[in-house]
Amino acid sequence: MRSVVAALLLSLVALLPGAGSAAAAAGAPDGTELVIEPDRVEPGARNVTLVFRLTDGDPAPVTGFQLLLPTGRPLVGVTAQAPPGWAADLTTTVLPAPAPSANGPVTEIASAVSWTATEPRAAGAVDFTLHVDLMPEGAGPVRFRAVSTDAAGNTAEWTDSWAEGGPKPAHDALKLALGAAPRPVAVAVEHGDHHGEAIAAPPTAATPAGVAATAAAVLAAAAALIVLLRALSRRQRRHLGR
Structure with a gap:
C-alpha cells in the first residue's frame, strides 16, 4: 500500500x-551559451538586426568572438556594431558569380566578423550586433559558424564542416529559421571542452x-x-x- x-x-x-523544468535545469552543463536574437525573420526582410548574445560560463572571460557568415545565401549590406570595450573587424569576399537580390546583383558580401576585447573584462553576457540591409530569400534556415576564445586560450566552436577523415565537431552550426516567429536559438558547450551537450532554447512562459x-x-x-x-x-x- x-x-x-x-x-x-x-x-x-x-x-x-515547473517540476520538470527544474529537474532539467539541474542537469544542464555549466558552460558558455550562444543565443541568436533576431528582430525580424521574414525571408527577404529589410533592415534586420541580429544580436548574438554570448554568456560566459567559466571564470575565464571571453576575449575573442568570430562569426562566419553564409556565402551561398548571403546577407546583403552587413555592418557590425562593437560593444563597449570591444573592436569589430569585417571581412568581405568577392563572389565567384553575382548573387541576386532585391537591389540587383551583388558581387561582394561580408563573409566574417571578428570582435576582439580591447580592455580587461569580467565574465558575463555580451551582445554582438549585426545590422543587415537584406536577408536571404527562401524558407530554409540561415547557418552561422562561430568560434569564441577566452582569456585562458580555451575555445568553443559551432560548425557543420570539418576536414575529411577528421572527427566530426560536437556542435552544429547555428541555424536561424526564416518565416517563423522570432525566438532565441541557443546552443551551450562546456567552456574549453568540445564535448558539451547542446541545450534547447529557454521554454516559453x-x-x-x-x-x-x-x-x-x-x-x-x-x-x-x-x-x-x-x-x-x-x-x-x-x-x-x-
Missing part, C-alpha cells in the same frame, strides 16, 4: 508547474490555459488517490474482521 501511495504522490508532483489544464489534472489525480485510499482502508478492515 505504501508503495502505491508513494507512486501516486510522485505522479502528482510531476504534474505541478506558461499560459493561463496551460495552468488551468495542469490544475485540473492535479485535482483529478488527487481525487483518484482519495478513492484508492478509501478502497484499501475498507479492504484492510474486512481482512482484520475475519
Whole structure:
C-alpha cells in the first residue's frame, strides 16, 4: 500500500508547474551559451538586426568572438556594431558569380566578423550586433559558424564542416529559421571542452490555459488517490474482521 501511495504522490508532483523544468535545469552543463536574437525573420526582410548574445560560463572571460557568415545565401549590406570595450573587424569576399537580390546583383558580401576585447573584462553576457540591409530569400534556415576564445586560450566552436577523415565537431552550426516567429536559438558547450551537450532554447512562459489544464489534472489525480485510499482502508478492515 505504501508503495502505491508513494507512486501516486510522485505522479502528482510531476504534474505541478515547473517540476520538470527544474529537474532539467539541474542537469544542464555549466558552460558558455550562444543565443541568436533576431528582430525580424521574414525571408527577404529589410533592415534586420541580429544580436548574438554570448554568456560566459567559466571564470575565464571571453576575449575573442568570430562569426562566419553564409556565402551561398548571403546577407546583403552587413555592418557590425562593437560593444563597449570591444573592436569589430569585417571581412568581405568577392563572389565567384553575382548573387541576386532585391537591389540587383551583388558581387561582394561580408563573409566574417571578428570582435576582439580591447580592455580587461569580467565574465558575463555580451551582445554582438549585426545590422543587415537584406536577408536571404527562401524558407530554409540561415547557418552561422562561430568560434569564441577566452582569456585562458580555451575555445568553443559551432560548425557543420570539418576536414575529411577528421572527427566530426560536437556542435552544429547555428541555424536561424526564416518565416517563423522570432525566438532565441541557443546552443551551450562546456567552456574549453568540445564535448558539451547542446541545450534547447529557454521554454516559453506558461499560459493561463496551460495552468488551468495542469490544475485540473492535479485535482483529478488527487481525487483518484482519495478513492484508492478509501478502497484499501475498507479492504484492510474486512481482512482484520475475519
